[in-house]
Amino acid sequence: MRARCVPSIQKVILFMVVLVIMLQVYHIYLMGQLEDFKDTKNYPNSVWDGIMQRVRDAYKTDSSGFYFLVPDILGSNKQHPTDSYDLALVTHTTSNHLHNLVQISKRWAGPISVSVFTHSHDADFALQLIQNLYACYRHIQLNVFFHLVFPVSSHTNITKIPYHDVDCIEEYFAKSSNQNFVLEDKLKYPHNILRNLAIKTLAAKFVLAIDIDIYPSANLLYSFQRDLLSSSSVGDRTAYIVPVFETGENHILSTKQELLQNKNIHPFYANVCHWCQFATDYHRWESLQSSEKLEVAYEVQWKLPYEPFFIAHKSLLPLYEERFKQYGYNRVSQICEMYVAGYKFFVLNNAFLVHKGQKQKNTFYLEKVKDHRENKALFQDFKEELKSRYPDSTRTC
Structure with missing residues (x-):
């Protein structure tokens, strides 16, 4: 009878060892989950x-x-x-x-x-x-x-x-x-x-x-510090455009390869204002040769109502025009002034942004049309003021 008990005892011991290991792994997992939290x-x-x-x-x-x-x-x-x-x-x-x-x-x-x-x-x-x-x-x-x-x-x-x-x-x-x-x-x-x-x-x-509600691609900060800051393409009046996309998924994409393989991704504002992002030339960006480095891919020409998201040197960057509130012209007014001031616009090859959720025309607040109309009138005044701010510029919005 004792001989028959030996395998059973060994199994119990083995089970206990496995259980302890599993508990330790679970403990490590919980500690990882709580790593972000401070002792409050x-x-x-x-x-x-x-x-x-x-x-x-x-x-x-x-x-x-x-x-x-x-x-x-x-x-x-x-x-x-x-x-x-x-x-x-x-x-x-x-x-x-x-x-x-x-x-x-x-x-x-x-x-x-x-x-x-x-x-x-x-x-x-x-x-x-x-x-x-x-x-x-x-x-x-x-x-x-x-x-x-x-x-x-x-x-x-x-x-x-x-x-x-x-x-x-x-x-x-x-x-x-x-x-x-x-x-x-x-x-x-x-x-x-x-x-x-x-x-x-x-x-x-x-x-x-x-x-x-817009998320940067993984390692954008690190890649910019490593690759672009030492590049000869860095200039005070240069805007580095970061293409922006929309997704209806909760998962936020990290790399360009992930992005290109995802079928639920499309350019930002595609259903609301196609021309607002059109100049980025998404088809060209998607077909760029793969590269480990973050680099300037190509230059684009600015034209109203293009309003990209971009990286720029803070020293000469015009601040946002504070008269624009609610919906309409609050971002494009700054881009317009940058253009008049002589900025050049270059698209980056690997960096991107992802908006969580897809914009639809019927999802805006009730007063959106009214606010847009009021801001459009303000924008006409703003464009006239730019002629005085930059009298030597040959560019207009």
């Missing part, structure tokens, strides 16, 4: 106090005097290792899209400057979300600068927001995507005020300004 048990109230103090002390406004501008709301500029990077990502958002920052900051391991727009009825949630993102994700704490823009009329209400404990449950961050952001009466989303604030606070020499 002792997270200091001073961070929240600092946020609220900067809100209370807000004094700087935009040129219209309608919005308060609070740069570096966390007062964290001395903690960011940005000196080693020559390229920074610039973006803007409302609270309902801030969750995108988690994935963007994982893909972009360098400085990110994000301006957040809020108002009285949203600020409680927005500030709590900013605090939690900063406290819970190490890569956000290291690389992201947060700025706040809100109506002067909201100031008193925002200063009364009470302290919230840090909450690092991932489901909390997902809640932001399910909330419809509703502006207070007569408020218009100030895209360009937000963009300019994010740009002005950066020390990096080059900037790539994108929307918060």
